Amino acid sequence: MKRLLLDRKMYVEFALAAVLFAANVLLALFMPYLTEHKRYYDSGAYIVMLSLAFALYTAGVHVTRKKSASDIAVVLFLFLMVWELAYKFGAVQNDLLVPSPEGLFHVFVEKPEEIWQDVLGSLQLLFWGFFLAILFGTFLGLLAGWIPRVREVLLPISNVITLIPPLMFSAYLIMVLATFREAAIAVIFFAVFWPTFQGMVARVSQIDKAVIEAARTMGVGTVGMLFKVILPYCLPGIIKSISKSLRGAFMCLTGAEMLGINLGIGYFIEKYKSFADYRCVLAGIVTVGVITTVIDIAVNKAERAMIRWEA
Amino acid sequence: MAASEKTGESRVKIEIRDVSFDYVDRKSTFAALEHINLEIREGEFLCVLGSSGCGKSTLLSLLNGLNRPKSGEILIDGKPVKGPGTDRAVVFQQYSLFPWLTVKGNILFAIRQSGRKYTRKERNEKAEDYLRGVELLAARDKYPGQLSGGMKQRVAVARALALESDVLLLDEPFAAIDPKLRLELQELVSSLCAKEKKTVVFITHDIDEAILLGDRIIVMEPGRIRTETDVDLPHPRKRDDLIGTEAYEKLHRKLIAGFYTQIQEDIDTEVSL
Numbered sequence: 001m002k003r004l005l006l007d008r009k010m011y012v013e014f015a016l017a018a019v020l021f022a023a024n025v026l027l028a029l030f031m032p033y034l035t036e037h038k039r040y041y042d043s044g045a046y047i048v049m050l051s052l053a054f055a056l057y058t059a060g061v062h063v064t065r066k067k068s069a070s071d072i073a074v075v076l077f078l079f080l081m082v083w084e085l086a087y088k089f090g091a092v093q094n095d096l097l098v099p100s101p102e103g104l105f106h107v108f109v110e111k112p113e114e115i116w117q118d119v120l121g122s123l124q125l126l127f128w129g130f131f132l133a134i135l136f137g138t139f140l141g142l143l144a145g146w147i148p149r150v151r152e153v154l155l156p157i158s159n160v161i162t163l164i165p166p167l168m169f170s171a172y173l174i175m176v177l178a179t180f181r182e183a184a185i186a187v188i189f190f191a192v193f194w195p196t197f198q199g200m201v202a203r204v205s206q207i208d209k210a211v212i213e214a215a216r217t218m219g220v221g222t223v224g225m226l227f228k229v230i231l232p233y234c235l236p237g238i239i240k241s242i243s244k245s246l247r248g249a250f251m252c253l254t255g256a257e258m259l260g261i262n263l264g265i266g267y268f269i270e271k272y273k274s275f276a277d278y279r280c281v282l283a284g285i286v287t288v289g290v291i292t293t294v295i296d297i298a299v300n301k302a303e304r305a306m307i308r309w310e311a
Numbered sequence: 312m313a314a315s316e317k318t319g320e321s322r323v324k325i326e327i328r329d330v331s332f333d334y335v336d337r338k339s340t341f342a343a344l345e346h347i348n349l350e351i352r353e354g355e356f357l358c359v360l361g362s363s364g365c366g367k368s369t370l371l372s373l374l375n376g377l378n379r380p381k382s383g384e385i386l387i388d389g390k391p392v393k394g395p396g397t398d399r400a401v402v403f404q405q406y407s408l409f410p411w412l413t414v415k416g417n418i419l420f421a422i423r424q425s426g427r428k429y430t431r432k433e434r435n436e437k438a439e440d441y442l443r444g445v446e447l448l449a450a451r452d453k454y455p456g457q458l459s460g461g462m463k464q465r466v467a468v469a470r471a472l473a474l475e476s477d478v479l480l481l482d483e484p485f486a487a488i489d490p491k492l493r494l495e496l497q498e499l500v501s502s503l504c505a506k507e508k509k510t511v512v513f514i515t516h517d518i519d520e521a522i523l524l525g526d527r528i529i530v531m532e533p534g535r536i537r538t539e540t541d542v543d544l545p546h547p548r549k550r551d552d553l554i555g556t557e558a559y560e561k562l563h564r565k566l567i568a569g570f571y572t573q574i575q576e577d578i579d580t581e582v583s584l
Contacts, residue, residue, distance in 0.1 A: 214407035219397040
């Protein structure tokens with residue numbers, strides 16, 4: 001296991017992060033509330049979160065060997081420590097707006113089913129809107145990029161439409177489409193479709209002419225040219241654009257969920273905002289951060305695995 | 312086999328009949344080829360020699376079907392050329408391999424395009440045979456982006472052969488390759504084409520290359536064919552054996568004379584303008 005060992009200097013930093021982690025756990029377990037009228041929550045969920053973060057950091061620093069991993073861990077644990085101390089010493093005046101870290105993470109123990117359902121609901125919206133947009137955007141972009149007549153019709157239209165923020169359609173889409181769910185999917189679809197379409201048209205028009213001519217001299221026809229030559233040629237560009245458009249889709253997702261749909265993590269946040277339960281609002285925001293990060297990392301990993309050549 | 316022996320026996324494979332071609336843009340029309348007539352016999356290795364702008368690449372683009380003649384027609388086996396087709400394989404000067412496919416994938420693509428009914432196993436074996444032929448079997452799983460220029464052109468040659476067409480068209484394939492490697496590639500192409508009995512049209516601006524490879528050499532001047540020369544040297548030719556021999560020097564002198572009077576004329580017209 002020699003290759004898993006860090007050099008000595010990095011172990012000093014690792015030790016510092018470990019000490020801070022231990023201090024956070026001890027504070028959560030044994031530090032009493034020094035002011036009255038503070039709500040008490042079981043610290044179990046918070047400690048599990050701390051341990052998870054530390055485990056991730058330990059694995060990360062040993063795999064990537066980056067000094068920044070230690071820096072990030074130190075900043076995170078320091079931040080949580082300040083938060084904890086401020087809360088328990090009474091520096092935080094408004095218990096309602098700023099909960100304790102224990103309180104925040106306790107939401108995940110209180111409402112696991114609700115959060116899970118909402119996350120799943122969001123992902124479903126995201127998947128359908130995003131998946132359909134990538135599929136149609138790429139296909140139409142492929143046709144428009146290759147066939148000038150199609151391009152000359154669709155490109156000016158898309159240039160006008162992309163200037164209108166997709167959430168602007170929402171008021172109308174709700175009326176036209178049968179359910180809020182469909183309206184939300186449509187909003188995400190339009191947010192992703194036009195950029196995908198335009199990106200694909202640009203990629204097809206930038207394709208190396210020598211490759212096209214070589215294919216033509218080998219007797220490749222129009223359909224073969226589109227799907228056996230141009231599509232694979234553009235694939236790395238398409239994959240790269242996916243992670244970018246995914247971020248755009250996330251932006252629209254929570255907005256789309258505020259259309260009046262009753263499922264999804266955006267709805268979760270909106271609901272607890274109207275209950276003035278900011279502990280849950282914060283928990284919802286943390287959930288969005290975690291989910292988007294996980295998806296982003298997964299997409300980037302997939303991207304690197306799929307791209308075996310560069311133009 | 313000497314070229315003169317062939318002329319009597321072989322039938323005509325490619326016939327270029329009174330072909331003209333113009334490049335047209337908004338402002339002007341440029342006559343790239345004017346009333347070209349040429350016959351290429353089956354199994355012949357024809358080199359088309361000329362300086363840049365003389366229309367030699369245009370001629371090749373008409374043969375491969377990417378361009379259509381303004382007037383006249385091109386017949387292959389008596390049938391007019393109506394566009395690109397798998398009866399003619401092309402090697403371009405610029406690297407035109409498919410970058411998303413491996414070296415072997417590129418060869419397999421051509422084998423599939425050839426339209427011949429092979430099983431998966433046969434296709435694999437054929438692809439590896441062609442790669443062995445250009446001494447690149449070891450690089451079969453590499454992507455074109457990982458290869459040097461010389462290796463890329465060797466793959467391009469293997470891909471052209473894999474189309475299994477009778478006619479092979481090469482457009483200055485080794486112009487961008489360093490001289491030492493170029494020599495290797497020239498000898499490789501010469502022996503492969505002889506082995507597979509291809510009818511070859513080879514475009515070049517290099518006199519030595521033309522003498523080394525061709526059964527017949529055509530020198531072009533802008534828009535026209537200037538001279539035709541048969542090369543009566545035995546195959547396989549080795550550059551080192553050729554250079555310094557009387558036959559070689561004679562040919563070289565003849566070709567270079569054609570070349571230089573043409574260039575001199577170009578300069579004269581430019582000066583008078």
